[in-house]
Amino acid sequence: MKPFDVIIVGGGAAGFFAAINIAELNPTLTVAILERGKEGLQKVKVSGGGRCNVTHAEFIPQELVLNYPRGEKELLGPFHQFMTGDTIEWFEKRGIPLKIEEDGRMFPESNSSQTIIDCFLNEATKHKVEVLYNHAIKTINKEESLWNLETSQGVFSTEKLVIATGSNPKIWKLLEDFGHSIVQPVPSLFTFDIKDERIKDIPGVVALNVEVKVLGTDLWSEGPLLITHVGMSAPAILKLSAFGAIELAARNYKFEIEINFIRQSFEACLEQLKELKQQLAKKTVFKSTSFDLPKRLWQKLVLASDMDNESRWADLNKQQLENLANQLTQAVFQVDGKSTFKEEFVTAGGIDLKEINFKTFESKCHKNLFFAGEIMNVDAITGGFNFQNAWTGAFIVAKSI
Structure with a gap:
């Protein structure tokens, strides 16, 4: 010994x-x-x-x-x-x-x-x-x-x-x-697995300042969000994974998140979209990236708002404007599993x-x-x-x- x-x-x-x-x-x-x-x-x-x-x-x-x-x-x-x-x-x-x-x-x-x-x-x-x-x-x-x-x-x-x-x-x-x-x-530190058309084919895109909530809980966080090949990562997600470690495990890593991509209220966003409708009337919404969002993310959210890549601002109806405001400020995503962070x-x-x-x-x-x-x-x-x-x-x- x-x-x-x-x-x-x-x-x-x-x-x-x-x-x-x-x-x-x-x-x-x-x-x-x-x-x-x-x-x-x-x-x-x-x-x-x-x-x-x-x-x-x-x-x-x-x-x-x-x-x-x-x-x-x-x-x-x-x-x-x-x-x-x-x-x-x-x-x-x-x-x-x-x-x-x-x-x-x-x-x-x-x-x-x-x-x-x-x-x-x-x-x-x-x-x-x-x-x-x-x-x-x-x-x-x-x-x-x-x-x-x-x-x-x-x-x-x-x-x-x-x-x-x-x-x-x-x-x-x-x-x-x-x-x-x-x-x-x-x-305790993991990324979220999400399959969704809105983030498909745009891995590497970073939204710099978002707010994320886990629906049905008090969990929320803010910060940069990275879209990955399998879902979402970066501090906004990793903070949630750490503070929600026990609750998210209890849900077997299946839950919904709501993302505010621009940190504005739905109402403020809608007002701004109405102004853009006046200012950019003849332009297509698809090519008019706004709110400092990455272009590829903006385009995905536009397409998810009942528009196509030819839709012009002047032609948008009330419902389409509300759809876009909704995607920008309260987009809901289904999380279906987790991946180890690096x-x-x-x-x-x-x-x-x-x-x-x-x-x-x-x-x-x-x-x-x-x-x-x-x-x-x-x-x-x-x-x-x-x-x-x-x-x-x-x-x-x-x-x-």
């Missing part, structure tokens, strides 16, 4: 961040990471399309927590301890400057997730953290003050155990055996937050058992927020230990 002072289960973002900070804050401790795969940091690798969306440029804790459908209340205190600014400073101290993009997402200036991976691997080596790959956890036992872990390649013991495996049903099951409650996981699979669910002390990220059920990252029932919308939760939790675990 090989003893360590601290063992971290999980070689992802939270696991490495915790291990490096523990070893740096107390160099006398022996620290090991047990990773079940042949390499770690795979989520870091694919995040942000391979650029690694490290964090988000939101510097006020009260504002930052609003991006967490689960964990909003619990993370407020931790964000006062380790925040976005601390993340930026941590990476800059290690020679990795971050940059802010227009939408607030932050990436390494190198634009490559490999920069972050190399940083973690180098820091782990520098601080003598042992990283053991192909070590899947089989059992966890507690004997007096020691945790014993049986892995696929031997048995290890430690006084302090950190679980940072992300969404891992097998580990959740082991923790249930230790008396922890697990909130059943459901997907390779970034995020889930709602995990260890019940009532069983964690958020001053230390220690289990309330067992002393010297700590959690970091998505193993807990915390998740965020897309944009670097899930990583910020990982860095914050991992740093506080390190400080606690």
Whole structure:
């Protein structure tokens, strides 16, 4: 049996961040990471399309927590301890400057997730953290003050155990055996599958500022909307998928959404269309793209309003104007399923937050058992927020230990 002072289960973002900070804050401790795969940091690798969306440029804790459908209340205190600014400073101290993009997402200036991976691997080596790959956890036992872990390649013991495996049903099951409650996981970041003539053949079209509601619920969001080969994506949809994760799972991902493409009321839109009818009388509606909409989307909505590509503004009747106003401000689409957002699979669910002390990220059920990252029932919308939760939790675990 090989003893360590601290063992971290999980070689992802939270696991490495915790291990490096523990070893740096107390160099006398022996620290090991047990990773079940042949390499770690795979989520870091694919995040942000391979650029690694490290964090988000939101510097006020009260504002930052609003991006967490689960964990909003619990993370407020931790964000006062380790925040976005601390993340930026941590990476800059290690020679990795971050940059802010227009939408607030932050990436390494190198634009490559490999920069972050190399940083973690180098820091782990520098601080003598042992990283053991192909070590899947089989059992966890507690004997007096020691945790014993049986892995696929031997048995290890430690006084302090950190679980940072992300969404891992097998580990959740082991923790249930230790008396922890697990909130059943459901997907949290996904795009909507929609088959509809109005969006057929126009993948890649982006409406920059829409409002989307899920009919029959209180769920709504706003922001850019992207039409894809299978339906709809981008922040307006992904926010809904995160905040509606549990409700949409209960509906088996079959529901209706209403989209306001121009963020105006039906009445205001109708008035504007009547003015366009006067101003553009001799022109065809099909070619008179209005309301700053993408041309191809405008044309699809025109055709869906009982017009053809030859219809002239002057000839439109009251019903056609109302149809177009309706398509622009309250278009209803049937969602029939979901697709994973890129390779970034995020889930709602995990260890019940009532069983964690958020001053230390220690289990309330067992002393010297700590959690970091998505193993807990915390998740965020897309944009670097899930990583910020990982860095914050991992740093506080390190400080606690």
